[in-house]
Amino acid sequence: MTGWIQALGGFLGRSAETTGYGLVLLARTILSLPHLFSRRRLRDCLDLCFTYCLGSFTVTAVVALFTGMILALNGGDSLASLGQENLIGRIVAISMIREMGPFMTALILTASLGSGIAAEIGTMRVSEEIDALRIMSISPIRFLVLPRLVALTLITPVMTIFAGFIGILGASIVAANNFGVTWIAFSNDALENLSTGDVYIGLIKSVVFGITIATVGATQGLLTKGGATGVGEAARRAVVITFLLVIIQGYYLSWVYLA
Amino acid sequence: MILLENLTKILGGKAILNGLDLQIATGETLVLLGRSGTGKSVTLRHIVGLMTPDSGRVEVLGKEISGHSEEELKFVRSKVGYLFQDGALLNWLTVEENVALPLKEFGKTPTSEINDRVQEVLKEVELDFHGDKFPSEISGGMRKRAGLARALISRPEIVLHDEPTSGLDPISSSIINGLVNRLKSSGITQVLVTHDMHSAFEVADRIALLHEGKIRSLGNVEEIRNSADEAVQQFLDGKIKGPLTQGAIDGVCDSEENGNEAT
Ligand SMILES: Nc1ncnc2c1ncn2[C@@H]1O[C@H](COP(=O)(O)OP(=O)(O)O)[C@@H](O)[C@H]1O
Ligand SMILES: [Mg+2]
Numbered sequence: 001m002t003g004w005i006q007a008l009g010g011f012l013g014r015s016a017e018t019t020g021y022g023l024v025l026l027a028r029t030i031l032s033l034p035h036l037f038s039r040r041r042l043r044d045c046l047d048l049c050f051t052y053c054l055g056s057f058t059v060t061a062v063v064a065l066f067t068g069m070i071l072a073l074n075g076g077d078s079l080a081s082l083g084q085e086n087l088i089g090r091i092v093a094i095s096m097i098r099e100m101g102p103f104m105t106a107l108i109l110t111a112s113l114g115s116g117i118a119a120e121i122g123t124m125r126v127s128e129e130i131d132a133l134r135i136m137s138i139s140p141i142r143f144l145v146l147p148r149l150v151a152l153t154l155i156t157p158v159m160t161i162f163a164g165f166i167g168i169l170g171a172s173i174v175a176a177n178n179f180g181v182t183w184i185a186f187s188n189d190a191l192e193n194l195s196t197g198d199v200y201i202g203l204i205k206s207v208v209f210g211i212t213i214a215t216v217g218a219t220q221g222l223l224t225k226g227g228a229t230g231v232g233e234a235a236r237r238a239v240v241i242t243f244l245l246v247i248i249q250g251y252y253l254s255w256v257y258l259a
Numbered sequence: 260m261i262l263l264e265n266l267t268k269i270l271g272g273k274a275i276l277n278g279l280d281l282q283i284a285t286g287e288t289l290v291l292l293g294r295s296g297t298g299k300s301v302t303l304r305h306i307v308g309l310m311t312p313d314s315g316r317v318e319v320l321g322k323e324i325s326g327h328s329e330e331e332l333k334f335v336r337s338k339v340g341y342l343f344q345d346g347a348l349l350n351w352l353t354v355e356e357n358v359a360l361p362l363k364e365f366g367k368t369p370t371s372e373i374n375d376r377v378q379e380v381l382k383e384v385e386l387d388f389h390g391d392k393f394p395s396e397i398s399g400g401m402r403k404r405a406g407l408a409r410a411l412i413s414r415p416e417i418v419l420h421d422e423p424t425s426g427l428d429p430i431s432s433s434i435i436n437g438l439v440n441r442l443k444s445s446g447i448t449q450v451l452v453t454h455d456m457h458s459a460f461e462v463a464d465r466i467a468l469l470h471e472g473k474i475r476s477l478g479n480v481e482e483i484r485n486s487a488d489e490a491v492q493q494f495l496d497g498k499i500k501g502p503l504t505q506g507a508i509d510g511v512c513d514s515e516e517n518g519n520e521a522t
Pocket of ligand 1: 270271275294296298299300301302
């Protein structure tokens with residue numbers, strides 16, 4: 001019994017420590033933003049944006065397409081029983097832009113890029129590359145964390161918008177094929193009922209998610225201990241923690257928006 | 260030049276350094292011996308402020324450095340080159356780019372000058388034909404030499420080597436020993452951590468044996484060879500029984516495991 005309590009205490013203590021470390025890391029990265037405007041950092045950052053987009057493009061497209069199709073199938077089914085299938089457009093558009101798009105994109109980017117950042121920085125930690133940077137008086141925050149954080153903050157909204165489009169496209173195909181809603185009717189209903197607020201909240205979420213993915217990935221990477229096993233563990237933790245944070249942040253941002 | 264005074268460092272609940280005293284004079288090459296996991300790397304890390312002692316003093320080039328911020332450590336670090344165990348090269352940069360990194364990041368040196376300097380140090384470590392390769396495309400020994408080239412590019416006054424010859428074939432080891440001796444003759448102060456007795460005798464001015472967080476024995480090559488200290492003789496002969504392995508065979512297996520993790 002006491003062993004159990006001690007373990008819980010230890011876990012909470014470590015979580016608090018990691019959270020503190022992550023917040024300080026984020027603050028220091030934001031403070032180092034002016035250093036982004038050197039030719040080398042800007043180039044690193046653009047390279048990363050490009051790599052990140054390329055690396056997550058296909059999976060985002062496929063997942064978004066099917067998410068839209070699933071939403072349309074389920075929504076259409078319920079609406080058809082009420083004879084209201086012409087409302088599919090708004091249902092899909094609103095949920096895709098406001099909730100599912102940002103959420104789903106965040107999950108994909110966490111699994112592909114967040115874990116990658118943790119593994120990459122974690123490997124550098126255990127092979128003493130981070131120490132080597134410090135000895136050369138190159139700040140790992142400016143050199144590694146800053147370009148990754150900025151790149152993810154930029155590409156998460158871009159991928160989210162892309163996912164939204166593809167999702168709505170998928171939904172319109174299902175609406176037309178399965179429920180006989182024409183493409184015009186579908187898009188009119190979608191556009192008429194989608195407010196700029198919906199678009200904004202979707203984008204705000206995606207920016208917050210992007211910052212979270214990069215910060216958690218970098219934190220876990222920098223805190224990596226103990227060789228190759230440690231690197232795997234860092235990547236796993238980055239994914240789990242980011243998932244939890246994304247879903248909680250998503251709820252509260254929607255709550256604030258709808259209040 | 261380098262002064263370690265009564266250093267204590269507790270890691271993972273164990274006093275890894277426990278009142279360590281060591282002085283290294285300007286231009287001297289000191290070899291630090293010790294079993295795996297005795298804290299040799301930890302000692303080197305203290306010299307460049309990668310670790311701060313729990314108590315004691317670290318003085319480098321006449322400056323007290325323990326407890327200073329990264330910003331304040333810049334001066335000392337600019338004078339120190341550090342060769343990490345596996346070179347610690349960035350894997351997305353070529354050998355040349357890795358070696359040029361310390362100069363490029365600060366943007367004060369003109370590019371043509373950087374390129375000349377890179378070629379010069381690569382030649383020094385006999386890697387001038389491999390500059391365009393990535394770290395994954397060269398052997399472990401070459402990675403170490405590339406790490407050394409990077410350490411040398413900013414013309415350090417002190418070079419710290421962490422196991423420069425471990426895992427290398429005898430010929431690669433000889434190349435490294437030759438390099439260390441050349442740095443020595445150009446007046447650079449060096450601390451070299453190794454298990455490789457051949458290499459130690461070839462390069463050392465003085466040899467120190469680290470055991471239980473302290474310097475157990477210290478002397479020049481002759482003194483260490485003829486040392487009356489059983490621990491030194493045990494280390495030189497690689498005997499299983501002796502002061503370094505108190506606590507019988509269990510202790511041996513135990514510390515070997517630790518060693519793998521630590522190195
Ligand atoms: N950052 C650290 N955290 C906890 N323990 C450490 C750390 N660094 C080293 N140690 C421990 O200190 C001991 C000495 O390590 P090290 O100096 O790397 O040994 P070696 O003499 O083989 O170079 C080892 O037992 C290692 O596990
Ligand atoms: Mg070591």
